Amino acid sequence: MLFNSLEFFIFLPIVFILYWFVFKKHLKTQNILLLIASYVFYGLWDWRFLSLILLSTIVDYFVALKINTLEHQTKRKLWLSVSIIFNLGLLGFFKYYNFFVDSWVDLVSMFGYHMQSNWTLKVILPVGISFYTFQTMSYSFDVYYKKIKPTRDFLSFAAFVSFFPQLVAGPIERASNLLHQITNKRTFNYNQSVSGLKLILWGLFKKVVIADALGPLVDDIFTNYNSYPSSTLILGAVFFSFQIYGDFSGYSDIAIGTAKLFGIELMSNFKFPYFSRNIGEFWRRWHISLSSWFQAYIYVPLGGSRQGKYKTIINVFIVFLISGFWHGANWTFILWGILHAVIFIPLLVLGQNTKYKNTILAEHSKLPSLKEFFSVLSVFSIVTFCWIFFRSESITDAFGFIGRIFTDFSYLSYSHPMGYRMIDYYILILFFVFYEFLIRKDERSPFNFKSKILRFVIYTIIIFCMLLFYDDNIDRSFIYFQF
Amino acid sequence: MMIILIDHLFISNFNIMKKLFLRLLLYVFCIVLILEVLVRVFHLTKDYPVRFVDELGVERWVPNQEGYSVTGNRRQNFSKFNINSSGYNSYRDFEPSKDKVELALVGDSFIEGFHQPYYNSIGKKIEAKINGVEVYEIGYGGYDFADQLHLIHQYQSFFDLIDLVVIGIKFEDDLTRNEYGILKERMKLESPMYRSLRNIKLLVYLQNIGAFSAAIKMTTTLFSLGQNNTSIHKKEDVNATQKRYVKYIKNFQSLVTKYGYDKTRFVLLLDKENSPKVFLDFLDKNSYNYIDFGEEINQSKIPTTLIYDQHWNNYGRNIVSNLISVYFKERVNNH
Numbered sequence: 001m002l003f004n005s006l007e008f009f010i011f012l013p014i015v016f017i018l019y020w021f022v023f024k025k026h027l028k029t030q031n032i033l034l035l036i037a038s039y040v041f042y043g044l045w046d047w048r049f050l051s052l053i054l055l056s057t058i059v060d061y062f063v064a065l066k067i068n069t070l071e072h073q074t075k076r077k078l079w080l081s082v083s084i085i086f087n088l089g090l091l092g093f094f095k096y097y098n099f100f101v102d103s104w105v106d107l108v109s110m111f112g113y114h115m116q117s118n119w120t121l122k123v124i125l126p127v128g129i130s131f132y133t134f135q136t137m138s139y140s141f142d143v144y145y146k147k148i149k150p151t152r153d154f155l156s157f158a159a160f161v162s163f164f165p166q167l168v169a170g171p172i173e174r175a176s177n178l179l180h181q182i183t184n185k186r187t188f189n190y191n192q193s194v195s196g197l198k199l200i201l202w203g204l205f206k207k208v209v210i211a212d213a214l215g216p217l218v219d220d221i222f223t224n225y226n227s228y229p230s231s232t233l234i235l236g237a238v239f240f241s242f243q244i245y246g247d248f249s250g251y252s253d254i255a256i257g258t259a260k261l262f263g264i265e266l267m268s269n270f271k272f273p274y275f276s277r278n279i280g281e282f283w284r285r286w287h288i289s290l291s292s293w294f295q296a297y298i299y300v301p302l303g304g305s306r307q308g309k310y311k312t313i314i315n316v317f318i319v320f321l322i323s324g325f326w327h328g329a330n331w332t333f334i335l336w337g338i339l340h341a342v343i344f345i346p347l348l349v350l351g352q353n354t355k356y357k358n359t360i361l362a363e364h365s366k367l368p369s370l371k372e373f374f375s376v377l378s379v380f381s382i383v384t385f386c387w388i389f390f391r392s393e394s395i396t397d398a399f400g401f402i403g404r405i406f407t408d409f410s411y412l413s414y415s416h417p418m419g420y421r422m423i424d425y426y427i428l429i430l431f432f433v434f435y436e437f438l439i440r441k442d443e444r445s446p447f448n449f450k451s452k453i454l455r456f457v458i459y460t461i462i463i464f465c466m467l468l469f470y471d472d473n474i475d476r477s478f479i480y481f482q483f
Numbered sequence: 484m485m486i487i488l489i490d491h492l493f494i495s496n497f498n499i500m501k502k503l504f505l506r507l508l509l510y511v512f513c514i515v516l517i518l519e520v521l522v523r524v525f526h527l528t529k530d531y532p533v534r535f536v537d538e539l540g541v542e543r544w545v546p547n548q549e550g551y552s553v554t555g556n557r558r559q560n561f562s563k564f565n566i567n568s569s570g571y572n573s574y575r576d577f578e579p580s581k582d583k584v585e586l587a588l589v590g591d592s593f594i595e596g597f598h599q600p601y602y603n604s605i606g607k608k609i610e611a612k613i614n615g616v617e618v619y620e621i622g623y624g625g626y627d628f629a630d631q632l633h634l635i636h637q638y639q640s641f642f643d644l645i646d647l648v649v650i651g652i653k654f655e656d657d658l659t660r661n662e663y664g665i666l667k668e669r670m671k672l673e674s675p676m677y678r679s680l681r682n683i684k685l686l687v688y689l690q691n692i693g694a695f696s697a698a699i700k701m702t703t704t705l706f707s708l709g710q711n712n713t714s715i716h717k718k719e720d721v722n723a724t725q726k727r728y729v730k731y732i733k734n735f736q737s738l739v740t741k742y743g744y745d746k747t748r749f750v751l752l753l754d755k756e757n758s759p760k761v762f763l764d765f766l767d768k769n770s771y772n773y774i775d776f777g778e779e780i781n782q783s784k785i786p787t788t789l790i791y792d793q794h795w796n797n798y799g800r801n802i803v804s805n806l807i808s809v810y811f812k813e814r815v816n817n818h
Contacts, residue, residue: 006697020500190499197507419790420559459510460517467518468527468557472693 001044002477003254004207011041016261020188027185031159034182034262038164042128045168049126052090057161059086060136064143064150076144083140087133094126099329128168130326134293136161139175141297148176156183165258169251169478171269171289174296178266186263195444196260202446203253205462207478210246210432213425213469214239220417222391225401229410233401240391241384242429245274247479248287256444271443272436274383275361277375279343280353282383290326294319309349316348317341327390332398336389343382360440418471428469519685528688529553529597531681532566534673536665539637542630543570543623552597555791556692562600569621571595574602577619579644586811587619587642589631590651590752594622598794605795608804613811619645625669628652629738633663636742647811648749649774654758658731661738728759735765746770750810752803756781774810776803 001007015037023029043050063083070076092100139160142148151157160179166172221228221236228236252269259266273285283291299319305312317338324337347353361376362368368376385402392398416422439446447455522528530550536542544566554560569577572595579585588594588606596604606618621634631650635642642648652658671677680686689695719727754777755763766773779802780787780795787799795803 006701021497188499190503193503417790419555420557424557456510456513460514463514464518464521467522467688467692467694470692470694471556472696 001041003251003258004204004212007044011037012258012261019262024188027183028155030186031153031156031182034164035155035159035162038159038162038167041164042162042167045127046124049129052094052126052129053132053162053167054158056087056090056133056136057158059083060140060161061150061154061157063140065152067140067143068150080140080144083137087137091129091133094123094129096329097123103331131170131172132161132167134172134290135174138172138293138297139179142175148179151179151183153183163259163264165255165262166266169248169255170287171252171255171267172293173266173289178264181264189263192260192263192265196257198447199253199257199260199444201257201459201462203250203255203257205466206246206250206253209428209462209465209469211243211250211479212471212474213428214243214246216417216471216474217414217425218243218391221414222393222397222401225397225404228404228414229412230405230408231411232414233405235414237384237388237391237401237405239425240387241274241380242432244387244390244479245270246432251478253446268443272361272440274380274433275376275437275440276379277356277361277372278347278352279340279379279382280347281356282379283340283344284357290323294323298322313345313348316345320344331395332389332392335395335398336386339386339389343386361437362440424468428465515685519683522684522688525558526551526561527553527558528684528691530564531687532564533678534670536670537570540663540665541634541637542665542669544572546570553691554598554789559791560598560789562598564597565601569619571619571621571623572597572601572604573620574604574607575617575619577621577641579617579619579641581644584616585619585645585647586613586616586807587621587645587648588651588752588807589621589626589635589648591622591626591653591657592624593794594620594651595624596620596622596794597624598789598792599797599800603797603800605800605804605807608800609808609811612804612808616811622651625666627657627660628735629660629663631657632738632742632744639743646748647814648745649752649807650749651752654731654753654762658734658738661734662741663738725761728761732762732765735762744771746772750774752776752807754780774806776806779806 001011015033018033019030023033039050039053042053060083063079067076067079070079139148139150139157143150157179160173160175160182163173163178163182218236218240221232221239225233225236249270256266256268267289269287269289271285271288273282276282276285299315302315302318303311304315320337320341321334322337324333324335324340327333327336344353361372388401389395389398392401414422416425439448442448447458449455449458529552532548532550533545534542535545546566546568548564548566550564552560552562552564564572565574567573567576571577586609592598594605604620606620609618610616623630626634628650631652635648635650749772751766751771751773753773753775755775756777758777765771780799783798783802785798787795787802789796
């Protein structure tokens with residue numbers, strides 16, 4: 001079920017009413033409702049893959065309990081590896097199996113041996129597998145590191161794993177934040193619900209208006225890059241930057257907003273990443289739940305920054321490499337990860353990666369300084385350049401795309417493949433950037449204006465824009481579902 | 484004591500939620516009102532002319548209406564229509580006489596031309612190409628061959644004055660009936676309920692951008708649950724296709740026999756590429772003249788249809804008007 005579908009807008013009020021009116025008195029029944037609702041939410045896409053979620057839930061539930069009973073470090077590690085092997089095994093089979101087979105065949109053929117790729121399978125990638133496997137693994141990790149005590153309440157744990165707002169595309173939650181909210185009684189909070197509804201509205205705007213409107217343009221430019229000049233290709237890459245941001249942060253906002261309606265607070269996933277002043281800041285603002293996951297469960301266990309600069313660089317490189325690979329079974333993602341590592345590591349060496357850790361753009365002024373402006377622009381340009389690898393179908397396409405940018409220096413006005421006026425899109429993006437700048441201090445309050453009238457006007461404009469840019473003929477699924 | 488406390492909590496929660504729902508409703512109501520105003524002010528959606536069935540049983544538009552046709556999001560195609568005194572979208576009134584040279588285009592929405600400014604229609608283009616000829620565009624969205632021949636039959640005295648009648652025909656769509664009858668489904672659109680709904684411009688806009696298609700699809704799926712839908716997805720085999728072609732040709736013959744067809748003055752406008760050979764052979768064998776627009780339209784390197792609509796764009800209309808003009812001139816020369 002998609003957040004931007006009719007089914008969801010029927011499903012959500014039904015679950016909301018049942019949750020607060022029918023099952024409110026007993027926490028257990030409320031959690032059973034959450035669990036059933038989450039399984040329905042997922043099962044409407046493909047009920048067969050519910051078994052994977054259930055299996056992952058069962059494995060980590062018992063693994064965590066077992067780890068908790070053991071004192072011997074080796075045995076604890078052994079049980080932890082059960083969780084890791086099981087979850088990564090699921091991921092490996094459904095997401096990476098064909099990639100490994102094809103890569104092996106390619107490698108062998110490089111040495112002159114001709115092999116046919118008979119081992120590849122027609123495997124459907126279960127939606128959200130990368131998200132929920134990481135979430136369940138984090139639970140076992142936290143129990144292993146004694147950060148949390150495991151729960152004996154299986155239903156609550158299953159509801160934690162499958163909590164529908166964040167099940168298929170995150171934020172990837174930690175048990176330390178989410179599980180105790182599920183095991184404790186929730187009370188309806190007016191302000192929290194209003195805040196949730198506002199986030200849902202803002203998320204829908206980012207998805208329906210920004211991401212979906214730019215989608216056909218990006219598809220056209222990236223598919224036919226061979227026939228477009230440099231100016232159009234740059235435009236395509238910039239459009240993709242906004243598309244993926246609108247798509248993914250829009251999803252996260254809807255997820256956080258929906259969770260709020262059920263009295264649950266999820267972690268923030270995006271904090272205006274395109275207003276970052278260096279790439280270190282960007283990675284503290286983009287897909288925060290994944291970055292912090294990698295930091296907690298890969299970077300730190302590898303030694304983090306405690307074992308000298310050289311080891312730190314290696315650790316950072318590994319994290320970026322895995323991060324790229326996590327996104328998809330394609331060399332384009334791996335190269336994307338490596339590129340970010342290459343950009344990040346010099347900052348690390350110079351000790352600049354945490355420079356903007358506790359500040360925001362134009363923190364004490366209405367406008368950014370010239371230096372800040374150019375820093376933001378350069379980070380955005382670098383990130384946009386890297387997105388070319390992320391969006392391209394293959395490495396060859398990515399280099400072909402970049403090659404044309406640097407060789408075909410010509411300008412040609414770009415026309416929308418469906419005949420719409422391009423000026424609408426330029427105005428839209430400018431408006432979006434300007435508005436995001438206005439609200440940059442709090443990513444969880446997109447309409448934080450004192451005047452009620454102003455807020456009402458903004459709601460109306462946002463809904464009006466949704467009507468203006470809604471297109472029934474385009475694919476409205478979320479990009480991150482494929483990961 | 485505990486029960487009282489829980490009940491108290493429940494009631495207070497209920498009141499808070501009531502506040503939330505009421506506020507939400509108020510906001511939604513106000514926003515919907517403003518959106519209705521915005522849709523009207525920016526004229527984001529099309530105007531619907533009123534249709535009726537006249538005393539001779541012909542379905543057409545109520546004469547003398549004006550409005551704007553809007554296609555695509557954000558008013559991508561915005562054109563004025565002008566329903567003339569005869570109930571068709573045209574820049575001129577139809578006043579045929581023996582002293583003038585007239586050409587009539589009878590067809591469906593392609594001739595009706597709500598997707599184009601009415602003063603830049605195929606008829607207007609033909610008039611620009613042939614001196615002294617008056618072109619009457621008798622187009623109506625959804626007309627099939629039965630509608631067209633029935634119309635010509637009912638208004639025979641009018642059509643007798645016209646020198647050349649071009650009848651648009653799509654084999655696959657227009658020959659499903661062997662007899663004319665008023666299409667009740669179409670006329671339902673003029674029921675008080677539909678008319679009232681059409682007055683809510685926001686609703687019309689949402690329908691046009693496909694915002695309701697998910698709801699319609701869901702309703703259809705729900706209603707079709709448990710029904711055997713295999714026939715819908717079944718691909719037609721060669722025999723069935725041949726049988727259907729034979730049936731359509733029989734329908735053609737039946738309609739011609741019933742309502743008449745003047746082979747000396749009538750000519751069909753069709754796409755040869757999209758008409759089966761058996762039908763084309765039938766037309767040739769029985770001396771039905773036709774103009775093929777398919778070859779030039781389909782092979783054109785410049786787009787001939789609107790991007791968000793299947794109808795002919797200005798270039799497509801140029802091609803069709805050119806073909807009709809050439810045919811008309813040749814016919815005059817031959818006679």
